[in-house]
Amino acid sequence: MAISTERILGNTFLLVTIAVSYAAWIVAFGGMCSLGNVGTPWWINIYELIITGLITYTFMTDTYFQYRFAILTLLAISLAYLTLALEAFIGASRVGYGNGGAGAISAGFIVLSIVQFLWVLVFGSEPNTPFGQLIHQNNSIQQQPVHVAPVNVTSTPVVAATPVQVSSDKVAYEDAQPQSASPVLEYKERVEALHDYIANAEDPNELSFVRGETLEIVDRRGNWWQARKSDGTVGIIPSNYFA
Numbered sequence: 001m002a003i004s005t006e007r008i009l010g011n012t013f014l015l016v017t018i019a020v021s022y023a024a025w026i027v028a029f030g031g032m033c034s035l036g037n038v039g040t041p042w043w044i045n046i047y048e049l050i051i052t053g054l055i056t057y058t059f060m061t062d063t064y065f066q067y068r069f070a071i072l073t074l075l076a077i078s079l080a081y082l083t084l085a086l087e088a089f090i091g092a093s094r095v096g097y098g099n100g101g102a103g104a105i106s107a108g109f110i111v112l113s114i115v116q117f118l119w120v121l122v123f124g125s126e127p128n129t130p131f132g133q134l135i136h137q138n139n140s141i142q143q144q145p146v147h148v149a150p151v152n153v154t155s156t157p158v159v160a161a162t163p164v165q166v167s168s169d170k171v172a173y174e175d176a177q178p179q180s181a182s183p184v185l186e187y188k189e190r191v192e193a194l195h196d197y198i199a200n201a202e203d204p205n206e207l208s209f210v211r212g213e214t215l216e217i218v219d220r221r222g223n224w225w226q227a228r229k230s231d232g233t234v235g236i237i238p239s240n241y242f243a
Helices: 012-035 041-060 065-095 099-123
Strands: 151-153 164-166 189-192 214-217 224-228 234-238
Touching: 012 041, 012 099, 041 065, 041 099, 065 099
Parallel strands: none
Antiparallel strands: 151 164, 189 214, 214 224, 224 234
């Protein structure tokens, strides 16, 4: 599983909200250190760090869609925690108890609440909606896949077969064996294109598609998926163009 910061650095919404979330956590942590023993809020602050780190990790490893619903559930719990903590610390800062520390904790938790509310709104929206598009407008989706020089895959000495060209990171679903020896592929899942894509003219295996078009795929393994269009055309598609 490749880890890449480009998926976050190339997306303004993710970069800003994640950076602000860490900054707010540091402010709240500093406030708790100044107050000392504050009890349960220490767990809340640790929970906030865990959930922010988890969101960062899933986007860096491009596994966000696999954990999307778990993340939304954790965010719902987090917002409930933050609301309860804010009620206590805002009240404490007003009466003068640990004024500086309680104020810092309140400020940090307020910012965390705002960021997480935005995350729930965006992460919970479908990819083709205006809010959902905020996490897809990045370099990893908009850029064309980089191709290396084609490699000829020859058949075995026993059975002659047509060479197949493959590119970097592509899952070679096209079998070079005769049709009678090929397993029957089952297209089990439907996916929707997030952006237009024009197939590389040098690779006959790629499929072109337009934003909003629905295709059928075999599975979600690898960076390139075996797919079938509505007209029956089969080939491969880049996984980061689909929800």
